[in-house]
Amino acid sequence: MINATLQFLATRLNNRLRTRQSLQENLVVVSRLFENDGRESEQSINKLNLFLVNVSSESNARKNATTTFDGYRNVVPSKQVFLNLDVMIAANFKNSNYSESLRYLSKTISFLQDHTVFDRTNSPDMPIGLEKMFLDMENMGIQELNSLWSILGGKYVPSVLYKVRAVALGEGYSYYSPYVIQFPEDASIGIV
Template sequence: MKEGTRARSWTLPDVSLLWRRADAGPSRVIDRAVELVAARLNQHLRFRLQSDEDLVLVANVVAHDGTPAPQIEDKLALFVVNIEKDALPPGRAATPLGAGRLGRAQPPLHLNVYLMLAAGYSNGNYGQALKLVSQAIRYLQAHPVFDRRTAPDMGDGLERLTLEVENLGTQELSHLWGVLGGRYLPSVLYRMRTVVLVPDGLVGEVAPVRGVDAMAGS
């Protein structure tokens, strides 16, 4: 960690917030983004490792009772560890309403989603866990961008996602895995940007900008 840099505090998001509007069409951007990454990794790993089953699950590494999640044994778990606002210039969108009127909407919310890719393993399969992580890292290093050209099956509300490895210092890593249950697994953290949440509806009406000629004649 660089000197003078404040350590991040990791708190797992409430998963129910991600799925509360599961049938809301374009509003389902976070879960669809995560599922897209998992689908691409599964497609690659199935081919590379000649597997008949998916090797990447969108799942946490611990069950609700705090015990290790059994479904991720000898598989990769892909899950969200943090969500933050992306630092973009503020702005407000104006929507034409007709008759020279403009509606005012809240600006879209650009998010960075931190994704952990962790390898579960059974007794004696630690080497296989490292192999899975290595293959996943190689694929995402070669294909860090998902857009309509590279991923034409992207869901509504998704336009472009980029993934980059996020480095963690020893203290941050220890704290994060403490939050996750204390049992470290071979893993890598990615920052996925930019997931865009578009607010529903309008919040008001704004007066259109009048031209110089119009103002002179008023």
């Protein structure tokens, strides 16, 4: 699901940039900037690079549905996965292409600010299993930015960080008939 999310975003950004900028090739790639040995990744040069910075669970998402019927509390476990993906978009353009990096990064931010939610109604071509995506630009202070780029092992390039809240189905990638766990209504249990 994580790869599908990043590939979907890259495809959407490529479609927009090719249409608006009359480009012949894909400008956005899902790629890290540096290889494990510290060398710059060949496919990252003169591209907008999407890469994963962090994964966390969505703490506000409700994982189980609880209803009361005939004196029993019914708990229906959810197979949905709620993830927060911190996704960096870095414009890795070299030498005299620096102004291009700023231009394409601006176009990317404009597109993502206009498209903060992707779901089946506005994007029927979303990958199977991915149901919704919410995008929020993250603000980072200089110290946080310095720490992040130190962890990444490289020198800063113009970039932006987005939190992508993704809702996906469980591993089976299909809706299912949920099972129900029943508890007497007056039972003291710690299920939320």
